[in-house]
Amino acid sequence: MIVREKEPMRLHTSFRAGGEADWYVKPESPEELLRVTKECKKAGVPWYVVGNGSNLLVSDTGYQGVIISMEGFDELNTEGSILTAGSGVPLFRAANTACREGLSGLEFAAGIPGSVGGAAAMNAGAYGSEMKDVIHSLTVLTADGGVRTLMREELSFGYRESSIAREGMLVLMAEFALSPGDTGEVREQMEELSRKRREKQPLEYPSAGSTFKRPAGSFxxxxxxxxxxxxxxxxxxxxxxxxxxxxxxxxxxxxxxxxxxxxxxxxxxxxxxxxxxxxxxxxxxxxxxxxxxxxxx
Ligand SMILES: Cc1cc2nc3c(=O)[nH]c(=O)nc-3n(C[C@H](O)[C@H](O)[C@H](O)COP(=O)(O)OP(=O)(O)OC[C@H]3O[C@@H](n4cnc5c(N)ncnc54)[C@H](O)[C@@H]3O)c2cc1C
Missing domain, CATH: 3.90.78.10 (UDP-N-acetylenolpyruvoylglucosamine reductase, C-terminal domain)
Incomplete structure (x- = not known):
């Protein structure tokens, strides 16, 4: 497990701003993750989990606690039309693997610069689809330290939120239920959406995407x-x-x-x-x- 002290969070957030985390750790298994959260609890030190830091602003005074990076949870495979991805897998990698395997459903997510875990916890979405449309189940570390697999219906997804944060759970792995598709068509759709993003969004500058939630009835x-x-x-x-x-x-x-x-x-x-x-x-x-x-x- 990688452990660093005084880690600049601008290196780990898409805003490229913010101060240092007292500690930055990268567990690579549920056991290591559990050890970190248990040690933090015992020592009374706060901790916070990050995926790709693409929806996160850390203050200039930094974080007086332990940042847990989920990057080490990087398994990725498919079986039939189910794609299984560790929470640290970047969405574009999951979407590209689905595409290569002729699976459709993750095209909308290819251009969202988050991790599978962060996107699932936030119910990230774009172009009329959201993570909840394709998530079959999530394997999580619960607040009391147990590992559980929760089905989509149990996760009460809302607009850019889910029960993950509300109930203090950490996403370890996601299973996506995709549909058989044609690799060429899936790729074309991903490229079309990526063109739209480049055209409309200031991707040449650091940001966290849409800064504000969509208010009812407007943008x-x-x-x-x-x-x-x-x-x-x-x-x-x-x-x-x-x-x-x-x-x-x-x-x-x-x-x-x-x-x-x-x-x-x-x-x-x-x-x-x-x-x-x-x-x-x-x-x-x-x-x-x-x-x-x-x-x-
Ligand atoms: C250029 C740009 C474009 C974007 N476009 C979109 C878009 O189209 N649609 C959209 O919805 N978002 C968009 N975003 C925002 C962002 O990419 C998404 O919200 C993404 O899902 C965040 O994932 P992350 O891994 O970076 O999460 P982080 O920023 O690391 O974390 C976000 C939240 O999720 C929690 N979290 C992270 N990992 C886990 C985990 N494993 N378990 C539990 N909680 C976790 C964190 O504690 C935090 O509260 C965009 C951002 C940028 C910079």
Whole structure:
């Protein structure tokens, strides 16, 4: 198991910002993972699990605890139309394997830069499909340290959420129920969606994708654009000119820059349209310093 002290979290988050984690560990088996969580509990040290860090903003003061990376859970195989993937497997790898095996269902996920575990926990989705549409079951480490396999119906998936976080479970492995398809057609669909992403999204800058959840009856990007906020900056963070739903790390942004810009966008959209935008990005660490500076400024 890899264990590192004082690990910069900007190396592990797609925003490329944030301070250090006191400890960063990479277990490679459920037993090692259980050992880490047990030791943390015994020592009263908090821990937090990360997949690919593509929906995560860690504060500049870092994380005073143990970051558990699931990268080591990397098994990937297919049997019939079931694809089994460890929680650390990048979605594009799972989607590419499905494609090669002539299995359809994961095309929508190929361009989401998350891990299988993070995407399952968040019920990530795109282009009209969500993880819950293809997840057959998840094998999890439960809050009391047991390993259980839960069927899709038991996971109460919602919009960008599931019972995984609510019940303090960790995803170890996912089974996807896919359909027989044609490799060429699956690849074509993946390429088409990837073209759309490149066209619409500011993929040339670090970000965490859509910063805010889609509010009922509208789109966050549309509301932000209508409030005239494209190009709005806070330090090195900026509301993308290409897609207003993305807050980007334009130029060496700190996590506080990104955080303050998110809050400013929320405030101005509320004033302009009366809508409360909710962050889709997960915050980790202490942002009270950024809040204080916002009040002073
Ligand atoms: C350019 C770009 C485009 C994006 N496009 C989309 C999109 O189209 N659709 C979409 O839904 N999202 C999108 N995202 C956001 C992000 O990729 C997804 O939310 C993704 O599912 C997050 O996965 P992750 O492994 O990076 O999770 P992380 O960011 O590492 O973690 C996210 C949350 O999941 C939890 N978590 C991670 N792994 C596990 C695990 N094994 N068990 C339990 N909990 C876990 C973490 O604790 C955290 O709360 C985009 C991001 C970027 C940067």
């Amino acid at each position: 966050a990007g549309k509301l932000i654009e209508e409030a005239g906020l494209k190009g709005l900056r806070s330090g090195g963070a900026m509301v993308s000119e290409k897609h207003a739903g993305f807050v980007i790390n334009y130029e060496n942004a700190s996590a506080s820059d990104i955080y303050r810009l998110c809050r400013e966008v929320q405030k101005r959209v509320k004033e302009h349209a009366g809508v409360e935008l909710e962050l889709e990005v997960r915050l980790l660490g202490d942002f009270s310093g950024a809040d204080r500076k916002e009040e002073e400024g």
